[in-house]
Structures are given as structure tokens and as C-alpha cells.
Amino acid sequence: MMPVSLQEKWNAIYSGGLSRSLAPSRVLLENTHLLPGSGMALDLACGLGGNALLMAERGLAAHAWDISDIALHALEKQACGRGLEINTRQCDVECGDLPQESFDVLVVSHFLCRALAPRIVSALKPGGLLFYQTYTTEKLAEEGPRNPDYLLKPGELISLFSALRPLYYREDGIVGDLSLGWRNEAALVGIKSQIT
Ligand SMILES: C[S@@+](CC[C@H](N)C(=O)[O-])C[C@H]1O[C@@H](n2cnc3c(N)ncnc32)[C@H](O)[C@@H]1O
Structure with missing residues (x-):
């Protein structure tokens, strides 16, 4: 059997109907007050682009990158x-560079490629904001990947x-009353120093 490429894998998921969420990530929804009124924003590994749609609605010049052309067409x-x-x-964000000091806002949700972290930081303009949210190894729900390579450690x-x-x-982990709080994921908003 021919190996399935990453693009084919994700295209198959998205062409199975648009059951995946169009909702912006919680880290963005809970922190919209931190967004600038204008500037360049990137939703990286955007899927159906809920984050990009929110940022475009807020007046940002929104860019959305993903390996799946089917997801991107649905977003368009x-x-x-x-x-x-x-x-x-349409691109494989794990290969190739991100443009340096180009984005005022960068959002990543439900995607983890550790090797990209330094490139994400360098793609932010001085004073730029990163909104990041994804699943952790302590997740209680079925949702999200099972492979620990794609899960954040505590x-x-x-x-x-x-x-x-x-x-x-925010990372509630498995502390306290597990029926309450924000479980399954960790979320960060970070700002790059103005001085580089
Ligand atoms: C779980 S979905 C998350 C989508 C969206 N960010 C969200 O939170 O709903 C992961 C996304 O990453 C994309 N993806 C996976 N590997 C990628 C890669 N190497 N380059 C670009 N996109 C990739 C997939 O096509 C998919 O849309």
C-alpha cells in the first residue's frame, strides 16, 4: 500500500464532513481584550480557521496556514x-521557515510541533503576542491525540x-475537583519583548 501523506491524511479528515469545530480557541476567546486593533495575524495549522475568522472580525489582517487544502477552501x-x-x-509548517518578525499576533490551537517553537518566537514582531492552546498528557477526555508526541507534558x-x-x-492538570475547571489542555498568552 502507498503511504498516505500528511496532506492526504488531513484532507480525508476534512472531507469526511465539516464536523470539526469552527469555534475559535478558548485561549483567544477569553483573552480577546489583549488583541491589538490592527496588524498582521497568523492562525498556524488553522484547520477550519476559527481563530483566523475571529481575528479578521476584529480588524486584523488575518493569515491562515494549513497543510489541508480542503480545510482552507472551507475557510475561504x-x-x-x-x-x-x-x-x-497551503503549506507544511514543519518544513521551511516562518518569516522573521512579521506577525503582531500568532495563534496555534490543537497542534504541537516542538521544533517550531523557536521559529514561532522569531516570527513575532517585537511586542507581538502568541496565543497557544493544546492538549496535555493529563487529559481526561477522549478528544485530542493519543500519541504522547503530540501532547504537552505538565x-x-x-x-x-x-x-x-x-x-x-492556564493548566489545571488533574488537581482538585475534576468536574470543574479547564481540563485536558494548557493555554498560554505570551508577549515578545520590544527590545530584540
Ligand atoms: C487538530 S487540527 C486543529 C485545527 C485548528 N487549529 C483548531 O484548533 O481547530 C490540526 C491541524 O493541523 C494541520 N496540520 C497538521 N500537520 C501540519 C503541518 N505539518 N503543516 C501544516 N498544517 C498541519 C491539520 O491539517 C489540521 O488542520
Whole structure:
């Protein structure tokens, strides 16, 4: 059997119907007050682009990159229906460089490639913000990947982005009343220093 490429894998997921979420990530929804009123924003590994749609609605020049052209076409249709402009790019974000000091805001949700962390930091302009949210090894729910390579270890998100000043960090882990709180994921908003 021919090996399935990453693009084919994700295209198959998205062509199975748009059951995946169009909702922006919680880290962005809970911290929209931190967004600048204008500037360049990137939703990296955007999927259906809920984060990009929110940022375009907030007046940012929104860019959305993903390996799945099917997800990107669905996003373009959504954006068009809402009268928004989103610059989509089909690419493998694990290969190739991110443009340096280019984005005022960068959002990553439900995607983890540890090797990208330094490139993400360098893609932020001085004073730029990173919103990051993804699943942890302590997740209780079925949702999210099972492969630990794609799960954050306890406390890992904040150390991956230790080059940024944290403005917000949330990781309830498995502490206390597990029926309450924000479980399954870790979330960070970090700001890059103005001085480089
Ligand atoms: C779990 S989905 C998350 C989508 C969206 N960020 C969200 O939170 O709903 C992971 C996304 O990463 C994309 N992806 C996976 N590997 C990628 C790569 N190497 N380059 C670009 N996109 C990739 C997939 O196509 C998919 O849309």
C-alpha cells in the first residue's frame, strides 16, 4: 500500500464532513481584550480557521496556514460568506521557515510541533503576542491525540515559550475537583519583548 501523506491524511479528515469545530480557541476567546486593533495575524495549522475568522472580525489582517487544502477552501467559503478577507496558504509548517518578525499576533490551537517553537518566537514582531492552546498528557477526555508526541507534558507549554513574557497561563492538570475547571489542555498568552 502507498503511504498516505500528511496532506492526504488531513484532507480525508476534512472531507469526511465539516464536523470539526469552527469555534475559535478558548485561549483567544477569553483573552480577546489583549488583541491589538490592527496588524498582521497568523492562525498556524488553522484547520477550519476559527481563530483566523475571529481575528479578521476584529480588524486584523488575518493569515491562515494549513497543510489541508480542503480545510482552507472551507475557510475561504466561510470568510466570503461573512464578508471577511483571509489570506490562506497551503503549506507544511514543519518544513521551511516562518518569516522573521512579521506577525503582531500568532495563534496555534490543537497542534504541537516542538521544533517550531523557536521559529514561532522569531516570527513575532517585537511586542507581538502568541496565543497557544493544546492538549496535555493529563487529559481526561477522549478528544485530542493519543500519541504522547503530540501532547504537552505538565508545565511544558510555558517552558517551550520561555523566551516570551507570559501574560496568561492556564493548566489545571488533574488537581482538585475534576468536574470543574479547564481540563485536558494548557493555554498560554505570551508577549515578545520590544527590545530584540
Ligand atoms: C487538530 S487540527 C486543529 C485545527 C485548528 N487549529 C483548531 O484548533 O481547530 C490540526 C491541524 O493541523 C494541520 N496540520 C497538521 N500537520 C501540519 C503541518 N505539518 N503543516 C501544516 N498544517 C498541519 C491539520 O491539517 C489540521 O488542520
